[in-house]
Amino acid sequence: PVIVANDDAINNINGAVGAVDVLDAMANDLLNGQRASLTQTAITIINPATSIGGGLVPTLNPATGKVSVQAGTPAGIYTIAYQLCEQLNPSNCDQATITIAVDQAPIIANDDGVSNINGASGASNVLDVLANDTLNAQLA
Known part of the structure; x- marks a missing residue:
């Protein structure tokens, strides 16, 4: 079946306070035309977010598909690249990018x-x- 991992973006996250589970990366991903689930697919992080000045970074939890921003994350634009693969056919994969805009307090x-x-x-x-x-x- 066709697998589609769509890009995601979230803006206006206050880096001083952070945000837990602010985005579900799989909310717009599809397997065979239906919303993909973690019972049928698996997430692998290809490129985690890059630190700005050695600070904290937003994270994608592969077990839940949720993105969180820790309190104290420096302001900036962060990207996380991930791959979504079908569990039944592990070579059936698609990649997507999550963009997170963290604001200053x-x-x-x-x-x-x-x-x-x-x-x-x-x-x-x-x-x-x-x-x-x-x-x-x-x-x-």
Whole structure:
């Protein structure tokens, strides 16, 4: 039977928090015109994602067909190449690529100000510039 492994893409994954099982690589793969299953096919990773600056990378679990992005994965575009083969006829295979776009955590630096400081005597520690800034919607 004809086997078709289709390319997949996922965007807007926040690398700071990651995402577990964010994509099912087999959701659009076919065996004999029907959705492929892991009972009839097997996944082999041909090329895993390449690290950016030595950081974490998205992964494809061959046992489930699911892609996960670990918390702390650097922003960038990652690709994973895999091969889907029929278990009954192991030479019946097709390859596909998964593209994962990991975004930076949003940073919001708000303006700060302080007033009523006596210039003659001065003051120290009058303002915490991080008190109203956020990284990934959390106070910095």
